[in-house]
Amino acid sequence: MYSKRRADWLKKIASLISIGLMLLAWVAGGVRIADNQQEMVNQLLIEGDSLKEINTGLFLGAADDQVSPVEFIGLGSGVGYGGRAEVGLTVSPQGEIQRLAVISSKDTSSYLDKVLQSGLMESVLGKNVEEPLHIDAVSGATVSSNALSQAVELAADSVRIELFGFSLVEDKPAMAHFRWLDGMAIVMFVMAVWVNKSRHRKKFMFNWVLLLTSMCIFGFFSSSLVSSSTMGILISGTWMTGLGSYTSLILLSLVLLYIIVSNRNVYCSTLCPFGATQECLAKLGNAKTTSLNHPFFEWFPRMLLLTTLCLGLYFRNPASFSYEPFGIMFGMIGSLYLFVLTAATVITSLVVKRPWCRTICPMNPVTDFVRFNRQWIKSILNRRRGKCN
Incomplete structure (x- = not known):
């Protein structure tokens, strides 16, 4: 009981520190970008x-x-x-x-x-x-x-x-940049919610249809995946001045809202194109499910994502600090280290089910963060209601 309470307090402190660091990075980045712009104009x-x-x-x-x-x-x-x-x-x-x-x-x-x-x-x-x-x-x-x-x-x-x-x-106007893919993202999300709630006897098949459709449309066709870059764009507010593609941002926003409302993440299991790719490779290689219970696999992805978001906020360029191999996988564009990471993930996926999802995928830390703070705020409100009663 004591260790659980201690772990809970550590998570609360980590949550507050994370928010503080991102706010600090955003403010410091605003000062830096103004100075850099004037310097570039002078040059x-x-x-x-x-x-x-x-x-x-x-x-x-x-x-x-x-x-x-x-x-x-x-x-x-x-x-x-x-x-x-x-x-x-x-x-x-x-x-x-x-x-x-x-x-x-x-x-x-x-x-x-x-x-x-x-x-x-x-x-x-x-x-x-x-x-x-x-x-x-x-x-x-x-x-x-x-x-x-x-x-x-x-x-x-x-x-x-x-x-x-x-x-x-x-x-x-910024609204002129909305495309049919953005509407498709909303439709696919609604279908994902329905499939996850459904008790239909063909639920498994429907889930696979959504995964494969998402892999084709949001993966190979448009490369509109939810990534650390999408998360950085959302919290930095750069989307308010217009984006070339809102699709991944719409998906992320819907996923986060649904986690807040229902405590469920439907993206990873039903809509993620990279998850679908790993599932296909697992079928091909008859991969096994592996449990990773060491605290390292819980905290390292969180620290990696926090560092990435802070750097993106400071330099006002979240896309430059994303570490996902999506560009190589679905567009053959990216650096050498991302090529190596993609190759390692593809090979491992033949042996282990969803190795990327189980290790450093940024959706796990974000889901944990939203769920934890959702529960924390809920418990505070319940205590206040109890005192009033």
């Missing part, structure tokens, strides 16, 4: 000695020995997969683009690198902002490339209005 200067902000997102570069501006610096943002990407352009007084820089991006670094390495961004150099600019989408990184293309056009438009007095850009 876009070519001939000017000083910068003067003349409008939101538009700066004038001046030389000490000249009265007229020697260059303009325009800032623009586009909606990427993980939030807004910001681009800066240096433009001559004649409207020619001289320099381009990505000031910030909340997309996964591997997708951003693919766009930058394609050379399409440099294709706008030398062009005049008086004409429309266009950057082709990069296969395999369509959302990221579209976000940068939109950011470049908006950055050019701020200078275009100043120099030539007209605009070529029609701003889209």
